[in-house]
Amino acid sequence: MDLAERRGMETDVYQPATDSRLLAEAAIDRLSDRPTGRVLEVGTGSGYVAGQVRSALEWDVVASDLNPNACLEARDRGLDVVRGDLVEPFGAERFDAVVFNPPYLPTDPSVERDDWMEVALSGGPSGRAVVEPFLETVRRVLRPDGVVLLLVSSLTGMSDVTELAGDAGFSAIAVTTESFPYESLTVLELIQ
Numbered sequence: 415m416d417l418a419e420r421r422g423m424e425t426d427v428y429q430p431a432t433d434s435r436l437l438a439e440a441a442i443d444r445l446s447d448r449p450t451g452r453v454l455e456v457g458t459g460s461g462y463v464a465g466q467v468r469s470a471l472e473w474d475v476v477a478s479d480l481n482p483n484a485c486l487e488a489r490d491r492g493l494d495v496v497r498g499d500l501v502e503p504f505g506a507e508r509f510d511a512v513v514f515n516p517p518y519l520p521t522d523p524s525v526e527r528d529d530w531m532e533v534a535l536s537g538g539p540s541g542r543a544v545v546e547p548f549l550e551t552v553r554r555v556l557r558p559d560g561v562v563l564l565l566v567s568s569l570t571g572m573s574d575v576t577e578l579a580g581d582a583g584f585s586a587i588a589v590t591t592e593s594f595p596y597e598s599l600t601v602l603e604l605i606q
């Protein structure tokens with residue numbers, strides 16, 4: 415499924431899809447092995463992933479997004495929501511885990527549209543335009559034993575993402591993968 419097909423959803427807020435469900439299941443599985451803590455979902459969209467984690471685990475859950483419409487939708491689920499760019503609004507060492515299903519589809523700049531679905535889906539020409547600054551900054555908000563759970567598509571370049579994660583001081587482990595005709599989706603656990 416390409417960007418144009420995903421665009422069939424004429425909405426301002428990304429609605430839960432296969433990638434959202436894969437990330438929510440992996441986050442619940444991985445975080446249930448750890449003591450209760452505080453988790454941030456970056457790019458929460460509808461709030462689905464954060465809501466699933468909050469229902470399944472006794473963790474404090476915070477959600478954030480750049481898109482004000484997403485923030486309102488996530489708030490309607492009863493989530494604590496902060497509007498902002500990636501982890502910029504948050505202080506140092508605030509979270510035991512950060513989860514993110516980023517915009518990851520490689521997109522030709524000449525067909526980019528100026529709307530919130532583009533912000534939700536487009537990862538720029540490489541697919542890594544948002545993943546890269548996320549990996550460069552996320553460590554600041556993690557407690558010393560905190561982890562990241564990051565959804566990565568084969569379209570985004572798995573080895574490029576694991577290399578960027580390594581540059582940012584993380585080791586990456588694939589915790590789950592699902593394959594589809596057009597891409598495979600993996601959740602990486604990034605450990606400091």
Ligand SMILES: C[S@@+](CC[C@H](N)C(=O)[O-])C[C@H]1O[C@@H](n2cnc3c(N)ncnc32)[C@H](O)[C@@H]1O
Binds near residue numbers: 544
């Ligand atoms: C693929 S959607 C995922 C939505 C939701 N987490 C899910 O899995 O269904 C990516 C989300 O990231 C948000 N986003 C994109 N760039 C962002 C940024 N720089 N800071 C915060 N959120 C961002 C988008 O608005 C969108 O809601």
